[in-house]
Amino acid sequence: MPEGHTLHRLAAHFTKHYAGSRLRVTSPQGRFADGAGRLDGRTLLDAEAHGKQLFLGFDSAVWLRVHLGLYGAWTFGDAHGEVYLGAPRTPAGRERELRRDDEGFVIPPPAVGAVRARLVSAAGWADLRGPSACEVLSAEEKRAARARLGPDPLRGDADPERAWHVIRRSRAPVAVLLLRQDVIAGIGNIYRAESLFRAGIDPYRSGRDLARHEWEGLWADLVTLLRSGVESQAIVTTRPAHRHDPVADPVPREEALYVSYRTGEPCRVCATVIRAGDLAGRTLYWCPTCQPA
Numbered sequence: 001m002p003e004g005h006t007l008h009r010l011a012a013h014f015t016k017h018y019a020g021s022r023l024r025v026t027s028p029q030g031r032f033a034d035g036a037g038r039l040d041g042r043t044l045l046d047a048e049a050h051g052k053q054l055f056l057g058f059d060s061a062v063w064l065r066v067h068l069g070l071y072g073a074w075t076f077g078d079a080h081g082e083v084y085l086g087a088p089r090t091p092a093g094r095e096r097e098l099r100r101d102d103e104g105f106v107i108p109p110p111a112v113g114a115v116r117a118r119l120v121s122a123a124g125w126a127d128l129r130g131p132s133a134c135e136v137l138s139a140e141e142k143r144a145a146r147a148r149l150g151p152d153p154l155r156g157d158a159d160p161e162r163a164w165h166v167i168r169r170s171r172a173p174v175a176v177l178l179l180r181q182d183v184i185a186g187i188g189n190i191y192r193a194e195s196l197f198r199a200g201i202d203p204y205r206s207g208r209d210l211a212r213h214e215w216e217g218l219w220a221d222l223v224t225l226l227r228s229g230v231e232s233q234a235i236v237t238t239r240p241a242h243r244h245d246p247v248a249d250p251v252p253r254e255e256a257l258y259v260s261y262r263t264g265e266p267c268r269v270c271a272t273v274i275r276a277g278d279l280a281g282r283t284l285y286w287c288p289t290c291q292p293a
Contacts, residue, residue: 001070002085004186005229007049008154010074010085012230014047014056014126017076021121023058024103028111028118035136036117039064044119051152051185053133053145061139064117069132077108078124098124149185153223154230160219167207167215174210175203176280186226190260193285194237195222197258202293203279203286242268259285 025039039058046057056064066072074085079098099107100122108125111118117128128134137145150166151158163184167177177183178192187195196203199218201210210218229235236256240246243255258268262285263276272289 001188002052002068002072003188003191003226003229003235004049004051004152004154005226005235006085007052007054007068007186008226008230009233010054011047011049013076013085014044014054017078017124018044018119018121018126019047020044021123024105024120026118026120028115031114032117032134035064035134038062038136049152049186050146050155051149051181052188053149053185055142055146057142063137063139063142065133065135065137065142065145066128066131067133069130071129072131073129075127075129076124077127078106149181150183152185153219154186154226160216163219164212164215167210168212170207172207173204173279174201174207175284177207179280179282184222187222189282189284190235190237190257191222191225193260194235194258195225197285197287197291198237200291202291203284204293238268259287261285 020043022041022043023039024041025036027033027036039062042058042060042062044056044058048055048057052067054066056066058064076083076085079096081096101107104122105120106122106125108118108120111127113129115127115129116131116134119126150163151160166183167174170177175192175196178187178195179189193203195218198221199214201214201218225237232250234250234256236251237258238251238255242258243251259274262274265274266272267274267287267290270287270289272287274285274287276283276285278284
C-alpha cells in the first residue's frame with residue numbers, strides 16, 4: 001500500500017500537469033460511470049493529499065476522493081510516455097505522438113485492464129486502477145472525510161497534539177496506534193517500523209507509557225522521513241553512518257532500511273538478529289536490542 005509521501009507526490013503531479021485544465025472524465029471499466037458523469041467537462045482547480053487519501057477539486061466545489069488501498073495505482077501518459085505512481089511500480093513506457101479530437105482533448109490509447117477512472121486533458125491523461133475508494137464528494141462531504149483523519153506530518157496544518165491526546169490515553173501498542181489513520185494519517189507499515197527503530201522505542205509498548213519527549217521526537221522524525229520520501233521518491237531511513245557508502249546517491253535499495261523486510265538479518269547498528277511478528281494484521285519488524293522492552 002502506498003504510504004503518505006506517495007500521495008503527496010501524486011497531488012503535486014496533478015497540480016503541476018492538470019490544474020487549470022478542463023478534463024474529460026470517463027470510466028472505461030464502468031464501475032465509476034455515475035461519478036465520471038458528474039466530473040466530465042469540469043476544470044480541475046486543486047489537488048491535495050491528506051495521509052493516504054488524494055482529493056482532486058473541480059469547479060463548482062466538487063471533489064474526487066481516491067484511496068489507493070493495497071492495489072491502487074495511477075498511470076500518467078503524455079507525449080513523453082507513461083509513468084506509474086502507486087502500486088505496482090512499472091518503468092516508463094515509450095514516447096508517442098499525440099493525437100487530439102475536435103475539442104482539443106488528447107486521444108489516449110485504448111484502456112488496458114480495469115481502469116476505474118480516466119481523466120483526459122489537452123496534454124495528457126491519467127488512468128486510475130484498483131483503488132479501494134473512488135467517489136465524488138461535495139465540499140462539505142470532503143471536509144467531513146478529512147475530519148475523520150488524524151494529522152498528516154506532511155501538511156502545514158497538522159496538529160500533532162491531536163494525535164498525542166489519543167496516544168497518551170491508549171493501552172494499545174504504539175505500533176498499532178501509528179497505523180491508525182484516525183490517529184496519524186499517512187503512516188504505513190514501513191514508516192511505522194523504521195520510525196520506531198530510529199527512536200529506540202519498543203513497538204509493543206503501550207501508548208500511555210510513551211513519554212511526552214519521546215512522542216515529540218517521534219513526530220519530528222516522521223516529518224523528516226516523509227519529506228525525504230517526497231523529495232527522493234523513495235523510502236530511505238538509514239543514516240549515512242550505517243551504510244557502506246555514506247555518500248552514495250541514490251542510496252542502494254539493500255541499504256535503505258533498518259529493519260523492514262530484514263527478518264533474521266543482523267541489525268545495522270548492533271548486529272542483533274532482526275525479529276518479525278504479526279501485529280494488527282501486518283508484519284512488524286524490530287531489533288530487540290536497539291528497541292528494548
